[in-house]
Amino acid sequence: MYERKIIPNLNCGLDLIGEVLYGKWKIRLLWFINEGYKRPSELQRKIPDASRRVLNIQLKELEEHELVTRKIYPVVPPKVEYSLTEFGKTLIPVIAALGQWSDEHETRLRNVILKQIVGSDLDVPLIN
Amino acid sequence: MYERKIIPNLNCGLDLIGEVLYGKWKIRLLWFINEGYKRPSELQRKIPDASRRVLNIQLKELEEHELVTRKIYPVVPPKVEYSLTEFGKTLIPVIAALGQWSDEHETRLRNVILKQIVGSDLDVPLIN
DNA sequence: TCATATAGGGATAAGTTTTTCCCCTATTGC
């Protein structure tokens, strides 16, 4: 497992939420768990672009940060279910605010993001 | 300048906001610009843990994403001022929601974050 | 004359995250 070499700074509130929410897929994991997708394989199907490995890692971090709990059923093949903790549930309105802002500005966001990427010289398959 | 090798996926709203908000210091930059700290040197003083270089890069990305504008005064020594665009201003309530959540849960957040870091085996100077 | 302030950028190194590949468990069904 990777060991940090630099101590994160935890001065202000925004540092703290950054620590628990950074990670490419964490917000989506919380969101989908909240929507009722509890099993790792379900979550992987909902987030197919993420590697299986990374979802496991980020789920474990969410668990260490007490935002989700993991319940293991002693059956074969194994069954695992994640749920939001009470603490984790308090984050849902915040994530909803993020999602709502994105939805309200979706067109513009796509434009500015694509303009930047295309201008940079990556081949972007223009889907229309 | 760095060229991406992987095309980001922009499927859902959460992908979009991630594109413009990811970056270690971007949220804080937006916040401080909103509070009236406009000049690069002021922002660097407000965020001393960030390198000068990275702040420049992230400010430029915020500009490309149309969240801030940059005004250059043709004087010597140079003077530059950043301001939020109207689009950028719409993000402030969202950032405020993040900050408010962090503040409400500050103690708990510090605990779970420190527990994880200390448990991992980095030397953390225990400040009390 | 020399340091300081101001804004910025290139090159490279270091750090961190994510992906990819392969392996392990145990059971059911063919």
Place this chain on the structure above:
DNA sequence: GCAATAGGGGAAAAACTTATCCCTATATGA
């Protein structure tokens, strides 16, 4: 025996981000 299923983890490579160092330019003040 072999494949499929479900969950997981180690190792290494690739991708990405951030830090460090050094450079530009001009004006002011010690």
